Amino acid sequence: MVVRIVDDDEELLTSFRFLLEGEGWFVRIYNSAESFLEKDNFNVPGCAIVDIRMNGMNGLELQDTLNARGIKLPLIFLSGHGTIEDVVDTLQSGAVTFLSKPASLEKLREAISKAMDCASEINEQKSDIRNWHSLTGKEKEVARLVSQGLLNKQIAGELGIAERTVQTHRTMVYRKLDAKNNIEVYKILNRLNLIN
Numbered sequence: 001m002v003v004r005i006v007d008d009d010e011e012l013l014t015s016f017r018f019l020l021e022g023e024g025w026f027v028r029i030y031n032s033a034e035s036f037l038e039k040d041n042f043n044v045p046g047c048a049i050v051d052i053r054m055n056g057m058n059g060l061e062l063q064d065t066l067n068a069r070g071i072k073l074p075l076i077f078l079s080g081h082g083t084i085e086d087v088v089d090t091l092q093s094g095a096v097t098f099l100s101k102p103a104s105l106e107k108l109r110e111a112i113s114k115a116m117d118c119a120s121e122i123n124e125q126k127s128d129i130r131n132w133h134s135l136t137g138k139e140k141e142v143a144r145l146v147s148q149g150l151l152n153k154q155i156a157g158e159l160g161i162a163e164r165t166v167q168t169h170r171t172m173v174y175r176k177l178d179a180k181n182n183i184e185v186y187k188i189l190n191r192l193n194l195i196n
Contacts, residue, residue: 002046047115
């Protein structure tokens with residue numbers, strides 16, 4: 001996982017990079033929101049520490065752009081000039097937290113830890129979505145019924161197919177969803193909001 005730092009203060013970029021790499025994080029730095037949008041690989045999970053006030057695109061505009069593009073990246077806002085309105089706006093738009101400059105190492109650690117937990121959840125959901133889309137139509141039907149705790153015989157009756165066919169589909173559902181049992185299938189479908 002990567003910690004991105006987006007700030008137009010070169011001195012802060014350098015010191016934060018040094019500090020966070022010393023904590024064991026892989027760090028990428030960007031001196032503008034535009035550079036970040038152009039050069040970052042958003043497929044790599046992690047988080048971003050973003051200054052609210054920058055030359056060019058500011059942190060709020062960057063957050064709006066990421067949201068508009070459907071890029072789910074946990075953001076930690078950092079500012080020496082943040083208003084209460086800024087704090088509220090960023091948090092309502094999905095930021096993990098808002099820190100005042102200069103932020104202590106302890107507060108930074110806590111914020112990054114919380115953001116990385118969010119990044120893990122986002123990554124897990126992306127994986128769930130990919131896995132769900134790998135199922136055939138019939139496997140999806142079986143997965144929904146498996147998540148309800150139905151036995152193969154019950155699913156066969158429900159779908160009007162042979163019990164042996166249900167067993168084959170169930171095996172593929174477990175394999176493709178990376179699930180061991182019906183409870184894990186239920187949890188995955190629940191995370192994807194597929195449970196009625």
